[in-house]
Amino acid sequence: xxxxxxxxxxxxxxxxxxxxxxxxxxxxxxxxxxxxRSFRALELLHGLGLRHALLTPHIYPELYPENxxxxxxxxxxxxxxxxxxxxxxxxxxxxxxxxxxxxxxFSGENVRNHLLMPxxxxxIEMSYAFESPNIKSFVFxxxxxGYHPILAHPERYNYYSKKLLEISSIADIDTxxxxxxxxxxxxxxxxxxxxxxxxxxxxxxxxxxxxLHTLSQIEQLKSVMIDRKHVREIERLLxxxxxxxxxxx
Numbered sequence: 001x002x003x004x005x006x007x008x009x010x011x012x013x014x015x016x017x018x019x020x021x022x023x024x025x026x027x028x029x030x031x032x033x034x035x036x037r038s039f040r041a042l043e044l045l046h047g048l049g050l051r052h053a054l055l056t057p058h059i060y061p062e063l064y065p066e067n068x069x070x071x072x073x074x075x076x077x078x079x080x081x082x083x084x085x086x087x088x089x090x091x092x093x094x095x096x097x098x099x100x101x102x103x104x105x106f107s108g109e110n111v112r113n114h115l116l117m118p119x120x121x122x123x124i125e126m127s128y129a130f131e132s133p134n135i136k137s138f139v140f141x142x143x144x145x146g147y148h149p150i151l152a153h154p155e156r157y158n159y160y161s162k163k164l165l166e167i168s169s170i171a172d173i174d175t176x177x178x179x180x181x182x183x184x185x186x187x188x189x190x191x192x193x194x195x196x197x198x199x200x201x202x203x204x205x206x207x208x209x210x211x212l213h214t215l216s217q218i219e220q221l222k223s224v225m226i227d228r229k230h231v232r233e234i235e236r237l238l239x240x241x242x243x244x245x246x247x248x249x
Contacts (some may be wrong), residue, residue: 009231011181011224018052018241019045021095021123021152021178021209024083025055028075029064031213035082042086044218052089052245056123059115060097069094069115091248093117095152096124098132103141116147118248123178125152131159131166136173143174150207153180155196156188162195167204176206179237182217185224200233207244208237 023031026038042053057072058064076092083090094115096102106114116122122142126132142149151170154177160166171177182188183196199205210221226234 006228008225008227010222011184011226011234012048012222014226014231014234015238016049017238018054018245019050019210019212020054020117020150020207020241020244021056021180022053022212023055023057024053024090024212025057025072025076025079025092028067028072029058031057035079037215038079039082039086041212041215041218042083042088042090044215045212046087048218048222050088052091052242054091054093054117054245056093056095056115058097059094060099062099063097067094069113072115091118091245093123096122098124098126098135098138100132100134103134103138106138106141106145117150118244118246119148120146121148121150121176121244123150123152126157128156128158131157135170139170139173139175148176149174150176150178152178152209153183153211154178155183155192155199156180158191160195162191162198164195164198164202164204167195167199168202171204177204179205179208180211181208181224182210182220184226184230185220187217187220197227197230200230203233205233205237207240208234209241 023029024038024041026032026035032038057067059067092115139149154167179196183192186193
């Protein structure tokens, strides 16, 4: 527990019990590539206090053509007996790239065949280089279907300025925003860190995640310091993570 007189606190000293964004499931994307490393990651995170993890492989046919919901579910089912031995309860979801034509995957008979987070939440992302031209229409479609979109790591999108006007406009159309906690450690550059801090101060985030891809990022996670002025907001996001996990039905 942090002490009020301290100027900052280590993130791993806080009550980090639920991670809603990670690439720990091995052999499905650019994250972990071996079952042993996946298990080791969960084991190390458990030692830091983690109890629940949503595993969110990339869903993007252009880069990962095999990553259908069925393929990922089968992979998760095969690895689950091993992963649960690390002490962290895991569920499967997905991180959907917003590409041209994704709308077709959320219509007709495909409409309910998706890797969702609890209570109809769905994690989406865009390219770091350019905004998806259909982002707002796709968010509208998701909301019309009764889903609750969460945009991953908006602080990392280079085309969104530190003035936060574009990011705020996304939040204003019923999109929740998820912080990559490593952004606060400067691991994606100082601009991403500055945007993350500004968004925390404006209360724009709803959740946070590790977006973990490698074991080395766990060591980076241990070094992330949270400025005293951001502690209460980070605590709110951690509580939201727990609430999301517990809303599964």
